[in-house]
Amino acid sequence: MEPLLSYPDPLPDELSAALRVAGYASHPVAGPDQVDAAERLVTKDGWGGAVVSALDDLAGAIALCRHVRRREVPVAPLLLVIGSHQLDDLQLRDDLFDDFCVLPGAATEVAPRLEHLLWRVGMGLRPDLIEYGSLLVNLETYQAAVAGRVLDLTYMEYELLKFLAGHPGKVFTRETLLSRVWGYEYYGGARTVDVHVRRLRAKLGEEHAHLIQTVRSVGYRFGQVGWLATGGPSRGAEG
Numbered sequence: 001m002e003p004l005l006s007y008p009d010p011l012p013d014e015l016s017a018a019l020r021v022a023g024y025a026s027h028p029v030a031g032p033d034q035v036d037a038a039e040r041l042v043t044k045d046g047w048g049g050a051v052v053s054a055l056d057d058l059a060g061a062i063a064l065c066r067h068v069r070r071r072e073v074p075v076a077p078l079l080l081v082i083g084s085h086q087l088d089d090l091q092l093r094d095d096l097f098d099d100f101c102v103l104p105g106a107a108t109e110v111a112p113r114l115e116h117l118l119w120r121v122g123m124g125l126r127p128d129l130i131e132y133g134s135l136l137v138n139l140e141t142y143q144a145a146v147a148g149r150v151l152d153l154t155y156m157e158y159e160l161l162k163f164l165a166g167h168p169g170k171v172f173t174r175e176t177l178l179s180r181v182w183g184y185e186y187y188g189g190a191r192t193v194d195v196h197v198r199r200l201r202a203k204l205g206e207e208h209a210h211l212i213q214t215v216r217s218v219g220y221r222f223g224q225v226g227w228l229a230t231g232g233p234s235r236g237a238e239g
Contacts, residue, residue: 002048003027007064014148021145022111032067053081065096077117130165137162146208160196164222173219
């Protein structure tokens with residue numbers, strides 16, 4: 001998929017992280033006058049869509065939306081990101097965007113809304129993802145984020161989180177995790193698993209550390225018991 005046009009430059013951190021972790025490439029511009037020049041530099045077939053933030057500059061965002069909609073080849077689909085206090089400002093402007101998302105607090109909605117828009121116009125190429133609540137694991141970019149915050153993980157921390165999140169509700173012994181995540185050729189002790197779980201919990205943060213639960217005298221479980229009954233992990237592209 002061609003890169004997305006985004007505004008402003010730079011994008012708000014929360015929005016930039018949500019797009020990056022979901023696997024969407026974007027190129028920010030500071031205003032309407034940069035759109036055409038940026039397009040010539042970064043894409044051969046035109047923009048794949050646009051994500052425009054009005055959080056810090058509503059007038060600038062509206063001007064950008066109006067400009068890309070009035071081009072000979074309009075940029076679409078266009079997702080507008082606003083603050084809750086700006087809802088009234090969208091009145092009579094629904095021709096300037098295809099959908100909108102309200103921040104702060106809903107960064108996890110940005111990628112699904114964008115995916116839906118791209119799917120509607122036949123451009124949906126979302127990468128393979130594992131999602132559990134506010135946790136997002138991108139299987140193509142080897143990244144993970146929780147509540148829109150990108151996690152700084154080592155390779156094995158990522159592999160352990162990916163494995164556990166891909167099997168929510170199931171209990172694994174330390175020995176099983178060693179063989180399934182580290183591989184049969186790994187000869188380290190079970191304490192290796194404990195150390196990595198402790199580091200993962202610290203990086204998830206106090207609010208989300210409970211995602212990895214200790215099952216006394218057995219091992220570890222990801223998520224709540226019975227979660228599978230209400231829906232398993234969402235995968236962006238099952239193959």
